[in-house]
Structure formats: structure tokens, C-alpha cells
Amino acid sequence: MQERLLDWCRSFAPVPLSARPAEWLRAATGIGLALLLVIPFSAWVFGISVTLPLAAPAAASAVLLFAASSSPFAQPWSVIGGNLLAAAIGIALGASPLPVAMAAGLAGALAIICLFGLRCLHPPGAALALVAVVGSPELHAYGFQLLFPVAFNSLLLVVVALLYNNLSGHAYPKPRPQKGNTHHTHDPLPSERMSFRDDDVERALAEFGEYVDVTRDDLAQLIKQTEKHALRRSMGEITAADIMSRDLYWGTPDCSIQRAWQSLREHRLHSLPVVKGESRELLGIVTLVDLLKHLRSTPARLRLSQLKRAGGARLRSIMSTPVVTVNPDTHMVDLVFLLSDKGLHCLPVVDAEQRLVGMITQTDLIAALYRNWLKHLPTEAPTACWDDA
Incomplete structure (x- = not known):
């Protein structure tokens, strides 16, 4: 009993924040800039007597928009729709003959129920409903015209959040992850076929x-990231430098397509990195698909005469760029997701100066995973045999 009481008391302590101090400064700057724009403009358009009662809910909305921009509470539909709907409910109940205390309680309750129902839950909306009920007679005289300053403040806050959050490296509104795979089939991504699925997340939330x-998408992403970190811990520090091929074939931008095809065919390669002369700075990559697209060959066997008829075409005209690359310190777990879910067949490894230092193929990765699996196989202790005689 005493231990349970202590645990309950500990729940009042502040929980650790995941945001870094740089993020605190970024959010605080955004909130300050937004309020410096919204309050003066609103006062200029609608007057100070209307702006001041609406300033506190606007500040609360700004906190969500800039400090928790990935929250469902902070998405544009929640901010604009939630504020307008809650304000309309407060205006209607404020004009009713109900006592102020009863009208205020009903306004808060009805606002939350409606915001839940329309999927635009926004906590500052409850404050707006209360302001509309208990506001001054001058505010009540506006009636439903009070929705205009509410809409103005909400729209301006969202516009500032769109600009500031995206310019400061925070995607807003929160993008929905793309479903499906690179082959445009209905199969789940390779990494998801033996992992949890969307309906598993739904069941977990229902049980909670x-x-x-x-958001459900963010929750699924957090679970995936947790799985990746747990897998990294169990596999140990195996990096790209440990498994990459170092003796490479490559071409230059001025290399002919005919010569590139001969290199791919002679060495049984599927791709050829394109580098800048002796510096080996990676510029692009040429795959068999790139060659076939250029030659527009038939499904039949590709003939050398077709390459000769391609004229003086060079690799710079057909190479794919920019190239998805990794550095030598990239962990093998990250390589798995790139070579499976992203549909890539090889990954060039580059150093800090973007110079090509290695190449990792799906074959290299499979071999490394197999060796790691063998290393972690449990060793069976020999069983003792007893002779009853």
C-alpha cells in the first residue's frame, strides 16, 4: 500500500521532455512572431475591444502550432474548424436565457463533444466557447459576427505556422506517409510483412x-524506430564499411554507353557508378534499366550493334542523379530498410567529400545477415550419457 502511494505521488513529478533546447528556442520564436502579427492586425481590423478577449485563446493555439506542430490538435482543420465551431456554440449559448454558469458549462461540454465528432479537437476552442459566453456586453453585441475575428486569427496563425515551421525544418501540416511499395502492387513493404500492421495499432489504441x-501514423513510425534501435543493439555495431565491396568498376561522364555496357556484361554487374575523374567524386549511377530506356530495345537479346548505332552518347546523358548513398558508418539495420523498402538494388558508399569508397549490393547484405545469424546461434551443450551398468 505504501509503495502504491509513493508511485501515485511520483506521477505528479514532471515527465522528461524529448525536445532539445534548440527546439525550445525555435518554438518560442515562432510563437512570439505569430502573436506579434496576429494581435496588432486583429486590433487594426476589428478593434482592441474584440481583440483582447480573443488574445488568450490565440496564444494557446500558437503554442500548439509551434511547440507541438505534429499533434492532431495543431493540424489546420483542427485549428480553424475547432475554433469556429466552438465559438459558434459559445455565441449561441451566450445569447440564451440560461444562467451564465450553466451556459458556460454547457458550452464547454458541447464544444468538446462536437469537436470530437468532427475530428477537429482543439483545446483552445473550449476557451473560445467560454469567452463567447462570459464576455462583455460589447462582445455579446457582435453575435455571430464574432466568428469573423475568430476566423481571421485562426487563418493568420495557420499561415504563419505554414511558413515558419516548414522554413525551420518541421513539415507542416503533418504529411501522411505514402502507402504501397515501389512495384505498385498490393503487397506490404518487405519490412512490414512479418511486423505489426495498421490493424494491430488500431487494436492497441482501442485497448488503451x-x-x-x-496520430496513428506517428505512433506506427515510433514503434518502427524503436524496433530498429532494438535490432541495432542485438546485432552489434556492423556498419557499411564492414560489408561493402571496395574493388570497384566505375565510369566517367564522358565514357561511352557501349563501353559501359561491355563493363556491365563482362563483370556481371547491374549498375555502374559514374565518378569525376581521379577524384572519384560520385556524380551519378547507370543501371541496366537506364541503358534499356536509352536504347529502347525489344525484350529480345540486346545486341552490340544496337549500342554502336547509339552514336556518341555518353553516360552523362543517361545517368541517374542524385544518387541515394550511405557513409561508411551507416549501420546494417539502416541498409536493410534502404535495400528492401526503397526498392534499391545497390548503395554507393561515399566519404565526407562525396568520394566513392565502396558499394553494397543486396547480395552483400544477405551474406552479412547470414554471417550475423550464424554468430548469434545458441550453442548446444553436449548431453551427458550415463551407463546404468
């Missing part, structure tokens, strides 16, 4: 039973 301030 409470509202969770995170």
Missing part, C-alpha cells in the same frame, strides 16, 4: 481506451 495525442 484513452485519447492519445499522437
Whole structure:
């Protein structure tokens, strides 16, 4: 009993924040800039007597928009739709003959129910509903015209959030992850076929039973990231430098397509990195698909005469760029996701100066995974035999 009481008391302590101090400064700057724009402009358009009662809910909305921009509470539909709907409910109940205390309680309750129902839950909306009920007679005289300054503030806050968050490296509104694979089939991604699925997340949220301030997509992404970190710990520090091929064939931008094809065919390669002369700075990559697209050959056997008829075409005209690359310190777990879910067949390894230092293919990765699996196989202890005689 005493231990349970202590645990309950500990729940009042502040939980650790995942945001770094740089993120605190970024969010605080965004909130300050937004309020410096919204309050003066709103006062200029609608007057200070209307702006001041609406300033506190606007500040609360700004906190969500800049400090928790990935929250469902902070998405544009939640901010604009939630504020307008809650304000309309407060205006209607404020004009009713109900006592102020009863009208205020009903406004808050009805606002939350409606915002839940329309999927635009936004906590500052409850404050707006309360302001509309208990505001001054001058504010009540506006009636439903009070929705215009509410809409103005909400729209301006969202516009500032769109500009500031995206310019400071935070995608807003929160993008939905793309579903499906690179082959445009209905199969799940390779990494998801033996992992959890969307319906598993739905069941977990249903069992949790409470509202969770995170989108389902973000929750699934967090679980995947946790799995990756756990896998890294169990596999040990195996990096790209440990498994990459170092003796490479490559071409230059002025290399002919005919010569590139001969190199691919002679050495049984599927891709050829394109580098800048002796510096070996990676410029692009040429695959068999790139060659076939250029030659527009038939499905039949590709003949050398077709390459000769291609004229003086050079690799610079057909190479793919930019190239998805990794550095020598990239962990093998990250390589797995790149070579499976992203549909890549090889990964050039480059150093800090973007010079080509190695290449990792799906074959290299499979061999490394196999060796790691053998290393972690449990060793069976020999069983003792007893002779009863």
C-alpha cells in the first residue's frame, strides 16, 4: 500500500521532455512572431475591444502550432474548424436565457463533444466557447459576427505556422506517409510483412481506451524506430564499411554507353557508378534499366550493334542523379530498410567529400545477415550419457 502511494505521488513529478533546447528556442520564436502579427492586425481590423478577449485563446493555439506542430490538435482543420465551431456554440449559448454558469458549462461540454465528432479537437476552442459566453456586453453585441475575428486569427496563425515551421525544418501540416511499395502492387513493404500492421495499432489504441495525442501514423513510425534501435543493439555495431565491396568498376561522364555496357556484361554487374575523374567524386549511377530506356530495345537479346548505332552518347546523358548513398558508418539495420523498402538494388558508399569508397549490393547484405545469424546461434551443450551398468 505504501509503495502504491509513493508511485501515485511520483506521477505528479514532471515527465522528461524529448525536445532539445534548440527546439525550445525555435518554438518560442515562432510563437512570439505569430502573436506579434496576429494581435496588432486583429486590433487594426476589428478593434482592441474584440481583440483582447480573443488574445488568450490565440496564444494557446500558437503554442500548439509551434511547440507541438505534429499533434492532431495543431493540424489546420483542427485549428480553424475547432475554433469556429466552438465559438459558434459559445455565441449561441451566450445569447440564451440560461444562467451564465450553466451556459458556460454547457458550452464547454458541447464544444468538446462536437469537436470530437468532427475530428477537429482543439483545446483552445473550449476557451473560445467560454469567452463567447462570459464576455462583455460589447462582445455579446457582435453575435455571430464574432466568428469573423475568430476566423481571421485562426487563418493568420495557420499561415504563419505554414511558413515558419516548414522554413525551420518541421513539415507542416503533418504529411501522411505514402502507402504501397515501389512495384505498385498490393503487397506490404518487405519490412512490414512479418511486423505489426495498421490493424494491430488500431487494436492497441482501442485497448488503451484513452485519447492519445499522437496520430496513428506517428505512433506506427515510433514503434518502427524503436524496433530498429532494438535490432541495432542485438546485432552489434556492423556498419557499411564492414560489408561493402571496395574493388570497384566505375565510369566517367564522358565514357561511352557501349563501353559501359561491355563493363556491365563482362563483370556481371547491374549498375555502374559514374565518378569525376581521379577524384572519384560520385556524380551519378547507370543501371541496366537506364541503358534499356536509352536504347529502347525489344525484350529480345540486346545486341552490340544496337549500342554502336547509339552514336556518341555518353553516360552523362543517361545517368541517374542524385544518387541515394550511405557513409561508411551507416549501420546494417539502416541498409536493410534502404535495400528492401526503397526498392534499391545497390548503395554507393561515399566519404565526407562525396568520394566513392565502396558499394553494397543486396547480395552483400544477405551474406552479412547470414554471417550475423550464424554468430548469434545458441550453442548446444553436449548431453551427458550415463551407463546404468
